[in-house]
Amino acid sequence: MKERRAVHRAGLQGSALPRLPGRAGGQGHRLARLRVLRPRSGPGLPAAPVAAAVLAGESAAVALLVLGERAGFGLAAAMPAAFATAILLALRRGSAATCRCFGVTAAPLSRAQIVRNLLLIAVAVTGWVMPGGSVELAGAALALVAAAVLAAVLVLFDDLADLLLERNL
Incomplete structure (x- = not known):
């Protein structure tokens, strides 16, 4: 259970840090998120809330x-789950919004972000259903290393998807 908590802590912290006021890309992320959530008609959701x-x-x-x-x-x-739903709706509308989930990027929304969010949901559900218990020091160290690797893969998921799917060639 410790490794699943570590994966989510790292992923959520990596996602939340660029949103903090005064951080590079913080304002850009808020505006990008709003473009994703804007309905076909109407003013969309207010950015600050x-x-x-x-x-x-x-x-x-x-x-x-x-x-x-x-x-x-x-x-x-x-x-x-909420992010995946918003991205799916944006893709269905043909939105050209960019994904700034882990900082500033020019990458447009794609199914890769939905897959990444589904993987995060799978890890969270696994953490929810697995029983907790005591862990030995070696097991905890191994779990933290595995969590760091998985968190890095999730944070860099867009780049990995581009590389593996050869969209840029």
């Missing part, structure tokens, strides 16, 4: 996971 809700949700999930609360896994599954 949506950005605050996303930051609060991700921060709360990290805090709950650090405290060892199972509710952290529920929130860690709900956040990417």
Whole structure:
């Protein structure tokens, strides 16, 4: 269970840090997220409350996971589920919005972000259903290394998808 908490803490922290006020890309991320959530007609959702809700949700999930609360896994599954839904709706509308989930990038939304979010949901659900227990030091060290590798893969998922799918060639 420790490795699943570590994966989500790293992923959520990597996602939340660029959103903090004063951080490079923070404002750009909020505006990009709004373009994804804007309906076909109407003004869309107000930027400030949506950005605050996303930051609060991700921060709360990290805090709950650090405290060892199972509710952290529920929130860690709900956040990417909402993002995957928003991205799917944007893709169906033909939106040209960019994904700035882990900082500033010019990469347009694609199914790769949906797949990444589904992987995050799978890890969260696994953490939710697996029983907790005591872990030996060697097991904890191995779990943290595995979590760091998986978190890096998830953070760099767009780049890996581009490389493996050869979209840029």
